[in-house]
Amino acid sequence: MSDASPNRIPVAVIGGGQAGLSISHYLREAGIAHLVFEKKTAMHVWREQRWDTFCLVTPNWQCDLPGHPYDGPDPDGFMKRDEIVAYLDRFRAKVDAPLREGVSVLRVGRRADGAFDVATSDGDYVADQVVVASGGYTVPIIPRMAERLPAHVRQLHSEQYRNPQALPDGAVLVVGSGQSGAQIAEDLHLAGRKVHLAVGGAPRCARFYRGKDVVTWLAEMNYYEMSVDQHPLREGVRDNTNHYVTGRDGGRDIDLRKFALEGMQLYGLLDGLDGGSVTFRPTLTAALDEADRVYNGINAAIDRHIAEAGIAAPPASVYTPVWQPAAEPTALDLDAAGVTAIIWCIGFRPDFAWLDVPAFNGAGHPKHRRGVAAETGVYFLGLPWLHSWGSGRFSGVSRDARYLADRIVERLKAPEEVRSDGIRQFVAAG
Template sequence: MSVEKINTLVIGAGQAGIAMSEHLSQMDVPHVVLERSRIAERWRSERWDSLVANGPAWHDRFPGLKFEGVDPEAFPPKERVADYFEDYARMLNAPIRTGVNVTKVVHNEGRPGFTVTTSEGVFEADNVVAATGPFQRPRYPNIIPESSGIHQLHSSSYKNPGQLPEGAVLVVGAGASGTQIAEELRQSGKKVYLSIGEHYRPPRSYRGRDYVWWLGALGLWDEVKITPKKQHVAFAVSGYEGGRTVDFRRLAQMGVNLVGITKSWNEGVLEFRDGLTKNIAEGDEAYFDVLREADAYIEQNGLSFPPEPEAWELLPDPDCLKQPVLSLNVEEAGITTVLWATGFEFDYSWLQVNAFDNNGQPFHKRGISAESGIYFLGLPNLVNRASSFIYGVWHDAKYIADHIVIQNGYMNYEKP
């Protein structure tokens, strides 16, 4: 069996893998990018039809290419984002091989490097970059039994309202995905319940600047000037319908029924945790924190941004917030579908190396793993909060490429 040898093998041709390829090419590092399907496949087939980028086109891109034909302040739809990455890969002439599934990576015995087994043959690589991103395996709690008769699906399998059976829908999860899907379902005429837990709810824009601008101006991308926020809470921000601040009271006015965290199932009755009002209040406070910091920044720097007093006003609390529902009989409520917008978990079963902690999570510093020659890219908070965004992953990739060049220098050193 022939073995193809390469210095660096990049696994995944989404935003992380393409960014990695650009920097490796600029540093003359021989490499190949392997992609199990098409370039940016998750943008095309593993998200709902109306998904748009979470940031405006002027910001959520790589430095080397603008979104042609897209208003810089607009939020590009998912197909346009996928096309962008295909265009970028073509511009780079990136060495991407599609339709190649990586099944195993192991360290070579008694010598440096790794043996990589794929659906298209075997590689030997000095370095392997896992650029498969954070959205690998759908995660949802095992609460409702299959015997319930309820149609259950994860947000990664949802496409549009017409896909769902007749009846009401419970959307579990109030981050960017859950809130957008709940609103879309309600606009389609469905009765919708939205299960809300802890969340971070920033303004979409304030005083003429999008939130991504404020993240940069206030140092929030790097999180060096703020009190650390709670980990693992839903990030409620969206570019849906041109970009609006996520507002649960507005959703309630539209007819979306707000409930707390989905806790349990008991013979046809869904039970929810108390704490909905508290979680909404904490989300409001996070929102106002950004407004306060933005106002202080404007005053400190003498900027003439237009005032926006209406941003400080909250809609009246709906009845579902004043008197939260703690249980629902699904038959009486007419709920036929539960849509789990509860995020994803990692799947590195193919990466059989010493690069993980005792909990099976990637063990790394800025993407440099505990196993020399293994790197991670595109994960949340790899370096900072920008790391899993288009804007941030490009800069993280540059750091990793530089480290690969340095390590290659050590390995190639010959004492004179």
């Protein structure tokens, strides 16, 4: 294909979620021609992969997409699924991105001239630069042991769960206690279903503390401005599990100990499967204690902020466990317990198999600095902790997108230089 091909574009954006549309906004603002490729429909995840009672776990005021801050009547509330979809539909209309929906990107590879071949289900393109905005939550994780479960036990991933009524009658085993697992377990529990929950290592935090939403306190403390380079864990923070809490019914804590008092059965980490019996590691007590330690630690940090700033606030408090496991349950006979469904809430993994360029580290993770890949002309956007806590959320993706758009513009305007190996690259003037 020659450079004169009508399929030559300055920038190809892969992914039509909020990240892809955010950078499209800034590229269009800068007058940079581009295409956004989306294998399904723009922001389909919010429509198709969220349960009926799903809501944000951060206040609405944190929704701040490019040119589209939260525009509803309840900034301190938590939008429900349909409200989120409507908010994003309005954002999409404002951006009016050059979208190619229903088009899968099959391969992106480097050309001899330094540009990229972009092979899609709708033909081939050549792009000078590529933005990978397909996200970090692409492929549902389901353990191989799931293949050995009895056929009469229905299995689904958290992205497939909709409501308790859609499941067969009987008890439900929820595996994983991150944000999705804890909220789905609560949804089933409130509906009167018997829930067995395999508790992982996810931390938790308070919803409200000393008169404010904890997110508001953390924003005042500039936590959300902290970059990954400033975080004590550095890049290790990208592997952290999100704290479980909920915005349901105006927002509240999720306390698994309280659920246990009310009849939910808690276990440690899922360990294996022996016939119709599921086994667990004896990690429940440690997991609950660690989640509470983080909970109290966040509140203690808020206490210090209040004291140092001289802020008038309600008195401090420390969470005291309302329940302790009498023993560590290590097995569950599915049939004897009447378990008819298992919901896997153990997360997702990204899928970059189509990106055939050396832009990854030894562990297979994108190698980048603030989204600018080590491979010239490649950028990542929308990943958790790409730059800060908000990078994979509505609160920080706009800043990341603007930063990358500026880098793209700089490269397009820079003089061209040929490396000794003959591969073309653009370098900044001076």
